[in-house]
Amino acid sequence: MNRQFMKRLLDRSSYPAGFWAITSCVICSLFFLLFQGGKLAAMLFFIVLILAIYLLLGNWSGVKRTRGVRKLAGAAQQSAELQAGHSLKVTIEVQIPGVWPIAYMVIRDQLIRQNGEESVFEGTFVPDWKRKGEVLYSTPPLRRGLYRFGYTECSTEDIFGFFQHKGRIELREQFVVYPQTAAIREWTQFHQMMKGLQHNSASTRAHRETTQINGVREYIYGDRLSRIHWGATAKTGTWKSKEFERESLPKTILLLDRSSRAYRNAEEFELAVSVTASLFRYASSRNLALGLVSVGKEAVYMEPQQSHNHYRQVMSHLVSAEADGFHSLSSIIKDRARQLPAGCFFVLVSPQNGSSILQLLHEIERLQMNPCHMWIHPSGAPSGASDWLKQVRSHGYAAEEIRQLDELPNVLGGAKRYA
Structure with missing residues (x-):
């Protein structure tokens, strides 16, 4: 038993290098006192001994028992939606127990995304006389996804840098970064489709409006004069139209293409997700x-x-959602054909084009649905947008090119607005 204790005590790997440096200084000063003697040797020994005791007692400085609170500023603090592309301000308030003096404190906070990506943020503060302090940092623009905070590490060193004292605070929290969306004022082509401008058979499935006013909306070119809301127009200074309640609301199905082979990069898929989220928001x-x-x-x-x-x-x-699919769009439509309601407006959000997409649109029409292709074609992608859109529209199908999310309201707005 004694041999094991002595072996563990002499094991150099269990002690930091600073411990052996201080021990060597104390032993050397002790030998100098014993063999040389005198006031100088005694003074040197006591000074080294006091410094050694001070440095060793720093292990009980209270860093290992540090307590803290994390506060999220902005949207996350108010439980509102934090959208992709926005940064998050984080404040960590720390309370260090004990009375042992601490020169400074280093805080390292860990942020982990759902796919395992880790980001470490570091900050430093000097504790006040109450042994309190705080660290404030901002994250870079966040991507869409689910995030959680990992460990929060506290560390400090003595004035000579021999020992480093560490502690951890359990401040595990989660927050969600939703897809970036654009505020769509009006989806003109959707309403035109339901009124039968694209398909003659759609008029039987169009929803009719009642005489009950449900609110006020933006003026759309082509609205009748009797539909204009003169009171709201006079108050706002822009043309407003009356919004009437509908007897039956049309059903719409949106298919998000998640095929891994369809997207050239992650930004292209993020644009598709943002377009989908914007349509659902509308x-x-x-x-x-x-x-x-x-x-x-x-x-x-x-x-x-x-x-x-x-x-x-x-x-x-x-x-x-991630672009991790391997099924073709045609197989997805065949598998879901029985679940898709006939007469609905079917929107395909995909960067694919060509004969396979035209066949898919024909298949959707054969299932008695009105197809529309939201073509994800970001800036920098190969040209040929006008040719593809003309080809789709020549078959009587709706098609729109989405290059940037900011352009989505104008693309869906259709005709030019007048104020």
């Missing part, structure tokens, strides 16, 4: 029944609904 604000088909490693189908809870479920799914 549908939620207008009480439109919008459903989702999203097939990747896991298949997700959400029936068209109008509730706010449905909107939250869709957004929660889009937070973690």
